[in-house]
Amino acid sequence: EVQLVQSGAEVKKPGDSLRISCKASGYTFTTYWISWVRLVPGNGLEWMARIDPSDSYTNYSPSFQGHVTVSTDRSSNIAFLQWNSLKASDTGLYFCARHDGGLNWFDPWGQGTLVTVSS
């Protein structure tokens, strides 16, 4: 069974750094891209970035470029989403999702990681 399992909820302060993870199983990690998507109540789903684990090629949404970094550890089949300096506005539910390089649909999705940034 193809699965993406994400790390647990985080509570951080503004200015903190954070890295959340998404562990893939049930398929060859390097044959599919991983995207990160944020859900904020009232804002819906926002696509943030994607990474090709085979070569670490990345694309970022202009809305998130420079504020987050995506990466992978091919040896462990894990994708990461990282912030160097969190803001309160980063509070949200973050999902990872698999898709192929043909700009196709996201399937499956991870269960989500809730990030709360508050002073």
Place this chain on the structure above:
Amino acid sequence: SDELAQPLSVSVALGQTARITCGGSNIGIRNVHWYQLKPGQAPVVVIYRETNRPSGIPERFSGSKSGNTATLIISGAQAGDEADYFCQVWDNPTAVFGGGTKLTVL
């Protein structure tokens, strides 16, 4: 970049047909995918490439596209279909989601 417009909410009587639209100036040249999002759960793709239903998705879910509008159709809506629904396209190399539609089954 592309923008996708969805109605904020759609209501449907139990057992009737719900239609959720997704409009955008480039929909006609994009592949459109639809996701169901329920509270506390991960999104699930219910229709891909406008009209294709993944295995495990009930047959009452279908999709269509005409011009610059894609439509998710739920025939014989059930109480369990209450959820938020999002359309999605790629505006290479970025993905774009519609604002989401809350489906209420009365």
